[in-house]
Amino acid sequence: MTKPAPRGLHRPPIARWFFLQGVVLVVVSLAFLGLRGQVSWYSALLGGTIFLLSNGYFALKAFRYSGARSAKQIMNSFYKGEAGKLILCAVGFTMVFKWIQPLDIAALFLTFAIMLVTNWFTPMLVGSKTQQS
Structure with a gap:
Protein backbone atom coordinates (compact mmCIF):
# COMPACT_ATOMS: atom_id res chain seq x y z
CA MET A 1 0.00 0.00 0.00
CA THR A 2 1.25 3.45 -0.82
CA LYS A 3 0.64 6.38 1.45
CA PRO A 4 -0.80 9.56 -0.02
CA ALA A 5 1.58 12.46 -0.31
CA PRO A 6 1.49 14.73 2.74
CA ARG A 7 -0.51 17.86 2.29
CA GLY A 8 1.41 21.03 3.02
CA LEU A 9 0.32 24.55 3.56
CA HIS A 10 -1.43 26.09 0.60
CA ARG A 11 -1.87 29.63 -0.58
CA PRO A 12 -5.29 31.24 -0.43
CA PRO A 13 -7.17 31.67 -3.72
CA ILE A 14 -5.94 35.21 -4.29
CA ALA A 15 -7.11 35.43 -7.91
CA ARG A 16 -10.68 34.58 -6.93
CA VAL A 24 -17.74 44.82 -6.00
CA LEU A 25 -15.74 47.84 -7.18
CA VAL A 26 -17.53 47.91 -10.53
CA VAL A 27 -20.97 47.58 -8.90
CA VAL A 28 -20.27 50.30 -6.33
CA SER A 29 -18.84 52.64 -8.97
CA LEU A 30 -21.82 52.12 -11.25
CA ALA A 31 -24.15 52.78 -8.32
CA PHE A 32 -22.39 56.11 -7.75
CA LEU A 33 -22.71 56.88 -11.47
CA GLY A 34 -26.44 56.23 -11.38
CA LEU A 35 -27.10 58.01 -8.10
CA ARG A 36 -24.69 60.97 -8.11
CA GLY A 37 -23.14 61.34 -11.57
CA GLN A 38 -19.87 61.08 -13.41
CA VAL A 39 -17.60 62.81 -10.85
CA SER A 40 -18.80 60.44 -8.12
CA TRP A 41 -18.33 57.49 -10.49
CA TYR A 42 -14.67 58.13 -11.24
CA SER A 43 -14.00 59.20 -7.64
CA ALA A 44 -15.42 55.88 -6.42
CA LEU A 45 -13.45 54.01 -9.06
CA LEU A 46 -10.25 55.73 -7.94
CA GLY A 47 -10.88 54.97 -4.25
CA GLY A 48 -11.45 51.30 -4.99
CA THR A 49 -8.47 51.13 -7.33
CA ILE A 50 -6.18 52.57 -4.65
CA PHE A 51 -7.37 49.81 -2.34
CA LEU A 52 -7.00 47.04 -4.92
CA LEU A 53 -3.50 48.08 -6.03
CA SER A 54 -2.16 48.42 -2.50
CA ASN A 55 -3.84 45.20 -1.37
CA GLY A 56 -2.50 43.42 -4.45
CA TYR A 57 1.02 44.49 -3.54
CA PHE A 58 0.48 43.12 -0.04
CA ALA A 59 -0.81 39.81 -1.40
CA LEU A 60 2.17 39.42 -3.72
CA LYS A 61 4.60 40.07 -0.87
CA ALA A 62 2.77 38.20 1.89
CA PHE A 63 2.04 34.99 0.00
CA ARG A 64 5.38 34.74 -1.73
CA TYR A 65 6.64 31.92 0.51
CA SER A 66 4.93 28.89 2.00
CA GLY A 67 5.84 26.01 4.26
CA ALA A 68 7.02 25.67 7.82
CA ARG A 69 10.68 26.03 6.86
CA SER A 70 9.98 29.48 5.48
CA ALA A 71 8.38 30.87 8.67
CA LYS A 72 10.91 33.69 9.06
CA GLN A 73 10.65 34.65 5.38
CA ILE A 74 6.86 34.59 5.64
CA MET A 75 6.88 36.98 8.62
CA ASN A 76 9.33 39.32 6.90
CA SER A 77 7.21 39.27 3.75
CA PHE A 78 4.08 40.15 5.72
CA TYR A 79 5.80 43.11 7.38
CA LYS A 80 7.25 44.36 4.10
CA GLY A 81 3.93 43.83 2.33
CA GLU A 82 2.00 45.76 4.96
CA ALA A 83 4.50 48.63 4.94
CA GLY A 84 4.36 48.77 1.15
CA LYS A 85 0.58 48.68 1.20
CA LEU A 86 0.41 51.68 3.53
CA ILE A 87 2.93 53.60 1.41
CA LEU A 88 1.01 52.81 -1.79
CA CYS A 89 -2.24 53.99 -0.18
CA ALA A 90 -0.62 57.26 0.87
CA VAL A 91 0.93 57.80 -2.56
CA GLY A 92 -2.34 56.87 -4.29
CA PHE A 93 -4.43 59.31 -2.27
CA THR A 94 -1.79 62.02 -2.66
CA MET A 95 -1.79 61.61 -6.43
CA VAL A 96 -5.59 61.67 -6.61
CA PHE A 97 -5.89 64.79 -4.46
CA LYS A 98 -3.14 66.55 -6.38
CA TRP A 99 -4.13 65.70 -9.96
CA ILE A 100 -7.84 64.85 -10.10
CA GLN A 101 -10.29 67.74 -10.12
CA PRO A 102 -13.22 67.86 -9.61
CA LEU A 103 -13.32 65.10 -7.01
CA ASP A 104 -16.11 63.67 -4.87
CA ILE A 105 -14.19 63.02 -1.66
CA ALA A 106 -17.12 61.20 -0.05
CA ALA A 107 -17.36 58.73 -2.94
CA LEU A 108 -13.57 58.24 -2.92
CA PHE A 109 -13.34 57.39 0.79
CA LEU A 110 -16.66 55.55 1.00
CA THR A 111 -15.65 53.20 -1.81
CA PHE A 112 -12.25 52.67 -0.19
CA ALA A 113 -14.07 51.76 3.05
CA ILE A 114 -16.49 49.45 1.22
CA MET A 115 -13.54 47.68 -0.37
CA LEU A 116 -11.90 47.33 3.03
CA VAL A 117 -15.01 45.71 4.50
CA THR A 118 -15.33 43.52 1.41
CA ASN A 119 -11.75 42.40 1.98
CA TRP A 120 -12.67 41.23 5.49
CA PHE A 121 -15.55 39.10 4.20
CA THR A 122 -14.05 37.87 0.92
CA PRO A 123 -12.50 34.68 2.38
CA MET A 124 -15.92 33.64 3.71
CA LEU A 125 -17.68 34.51 0.46
CA VAL A 126 -15.18 32.76 -1.81
CA GLY A 127 -14.85 29.74 0.46
CA SER A 128 -11.96 28.08 2.17
CA LYS A 129 -10.65 26.12 -0.82
CA THR A 130 -6.98 26.77 -1.34
CA GLN A 131 -4.74 26.59 -4.35
CA GLN A 132 -1.48 24.70 -4.65
CA SER A 133 1.71 26.71 -4.42
Whole structure:
Protein backbone atom coordinates (compact mmCIF):
# COMPACT_ATOMS: atom_id res chain seq x y z
CA MET A 1 0.00 0.00 0.00
CA THR A 2 1.25 3.45 -0.82
CA LYS A 3 0.64 6.38 1.45
CA PRO A 4 -0.80 9.56 -0.02
CA ALA A 5 1.58 12.46 -0.31
CA PRO A 6 1.49 14.73 2.74
CA ARG A 7 -0.51 17.86 2.29
CA GLY A 8 1.41 21.03 3.02
CA LEU A 9 0.32 24.55 3.56
CA HIS A 10 -1.43 26.09 0.60
CA ARG A 11 -1.87 29.63 -0.58
CA PRO A 12 -5.29 31.24 -0.43
CA PRO A 13 -7.17 31.67 -3.72
CA ILE A 14 -5.94 35.21 -4.29
CA ALA A 15 -7.11 35.43 -7.91
CA ARG A 16 -10.68 34.58 -6.93
CA TRP A 17 -10.53 37.09 -4.07
CA PHE A 18 -9.43 39.88 -6.39
CA PHE A 19 -12.03 38.95 -8.98
CA LEU A 20 -14.80 39.24 -6.37
CA GLN A 21 -13.39 42.52 -5.09
CA GLY A 22 -13.17 43.82 -8.65
CA VAL A 23 -16.84 42.96 -9.20
CA VAL A 24 -17.74 44.82 -6.00
CA LEU A 25 -15.74 47.84 -7.18
CA VAL A 26 -17.53 47.91 -10.53
CA VAL A 27 -20.97 47.58 -8.90
CA VAL A 28 -20.27 50.30 -6.33
CA SER A 29 -18.84 52.64 -8.97
CA LEU A 30 -21.82 52.12 -11.25
CA ALA A 31 -24.15 52.78 -8.32
CA PHE A 32 -22.39 56.11 -7.75
CA LEU A 33 -22.71 56.88 -11.47
CA GLY A 34 -26.44 56.23 -11.38
CA LEU A 35 -27.10 58.01 -8.10
CA ARG A 36 -24.69 60.97 -8.11
CA GLY A 37 -23.14 61.34 -11.57
CA GLN A 38 -19.87 61.08 -13.41
CA VAL A 39 -17.60 62.81 -10.85
CA SER A 40 -18.80 60.44 -8.12
CA TRP A 41 -18.33 57.49 -10.49
CA TYR A 42 -14.67 58.13 -11.24
CA SER A 43 -14.00 59.20 -7.64
CA ALA A 44 -15.42 55.88 -6.42
CA LEU A 45 -13.45 54.01 -9.06
CA LEU A 46 -10.25 55.73 -7.94
CA GLY A 47 -10.88 54.97 -4.25
CA GLY A 48 -11.45 51.30 -4.99
CA THR A 49 -8.47 51.13 -7.33
CA ILE A 50 -6.18 52.57 -4.65
CA PHE A 51 -7.37 49.81 -2.34
CA LEU A 52 -7.00 47.04 -4.92
CA LEU A 53 -3.50 48.08 -6.03
CA SER A 54 -2.16 48.42 -2.50
CA ASN A 55 -3.84 45.20 -1.37
CA GLY A 56 -2.50 43.42 -4.45
CA TYR A 57 1.02 44.49 -3.54
CA PHE A 58 0.48 43.12 -0.04
CA ALA A 59 -0.81 39.81 -1.40
CA LEU A 60 2.17 39.42 -3.72
CA LYS A 61 4.60 40.07 -0.87
CA ALA A 62 2.77 38.20 1.89
CA PHE A 63 2.04 34.99 0.00
CA ARG A 64 5.38 34.74 -1.73
CA TYR A 65 6.64 31.92 0.51
CA SER A 66 4.93 28.89 2.00
CA GLY A 67 5.84 26.01 4.26
CA ALA A 68 7.02 25.67 7.82
CA ARG A 69 10.68 26.03 6.86
CA SER A 70 9.98 29.48 5.48
CA ALA A 71 8.38 30.87 8.67
CA LYS A 72 10.91 33.69 9.06
CA GLN A 73 10.65 34.65 5.38
CA ILE A 74 6.86 34.59 5.64
CA MET A 75 6.88 36.98 8.62
CA ASN A 76 9.33 39.32 6.90
CA SER A 77 7.21 39.27 3.75
CA PHE A 78 4.08 40.15 5.72
CA TYR A 79 5.80 43.11 7.38
CA LYS A 80 7.25 44.36 4.10
CA GLY A 81 3.93 43.83 2.33
CA GLU A 82 2.00 45.76 4.96
CA ALA A 83 4.50 48.63 4.94
CA GLY A 84 4.36 48.77 1.15
CA LYS A 85 0.58 48.68 1.20
CA LEU A 86 0.41 51.68 3.53
CA ILE A 87 2.93 53.60 1.41
CA LEU A 88 1.01 52.81 -1.79
CA CYS A 89 -2.24 53.99 -0.18
CA ALA A 90 -0.62 57.26 0.87
CA VAL A 91 0.93 57.80 -2.56
CA GLY A 92 -2.34 56.87 -4.29
CA PHE A 93 -4.43 59.31 -2.27
CA THR A 94 -1.79 62.02 -2.66
CA MET A 95 -1.79 61.61 -6.43
CA VAL A 96 -5.59 61.67 -6.61
CA PHE A 97 -5.89 64.79 -4.46
CA LYS A 98 -3.14 66.55 -6.38
CA TRP A 99 -4.13 65.70 -9.96
CA ILE A 100 -7.84 64.85 -10.10
CA GLN A 101 -10.29 67.74 -10.12
CA PRO A 102 -13.22 67.86 -9.61
CA LEU A 103 -13.32 65.10 -7.01
CA ASP A 104 -16.11 63.67 -4.87
CA ILE A 105 -14.19 63.02 -1.66
CA ALA A 106 -17.12 61.20 -0.05
CA ALA A 107 -17.36 58.73 -2.94
CA LEU A 108 -13.57 58.24 -2.92
CA PHE A 109 -13.34 57.39 0.79
CA LEU A 110 -16.66 55.55 1.00
CA THR A 111 -15.65 53.20 -1.81
CA PHE A 112 -12.25 52.67 -0.19
CA ALA A 113 -14.07 51.76 3.05
CA ILE A 114 -16.49 49.45 1.22
CA MET A 115 -13.54 47.68 -0.37
CA LEU A 116 -11.90 47.33 3.03
CA VAL A 117 -15.01 45.71 4.50
CA THR A 118 -15.33 43.52 1.41
CA ASN A 119 -11.75 42.40 1.98
CA TRP A 120 -12.67 41.23 5.49
CA PHE A 121 -15.55 39.10 4.20
CA THR A 122 -14.05 37.87 0.92
CA PRO A 123 -12.50 34.68 2.38
CA MET A 124 -15.92 33.64 3.71
CA LEU A 125 -17.68 34.51 0.46
CA VAL A 126 -15.18 32.76 -1.81
CA GLY A 127 -14.85 29.74 0.46
CA SER A 128 -11.96 28.08 2.17
CA LYS A 129 -10.65 26.12 -0.82
CA THR A 130 -6.98 26.77 -1.34
CA GLN A 131 -4.74 26.59 -4.35
CA GLN A 132 -1.48 24.70 -4.65
CA SER A 133 1.71 26.71 -4.42
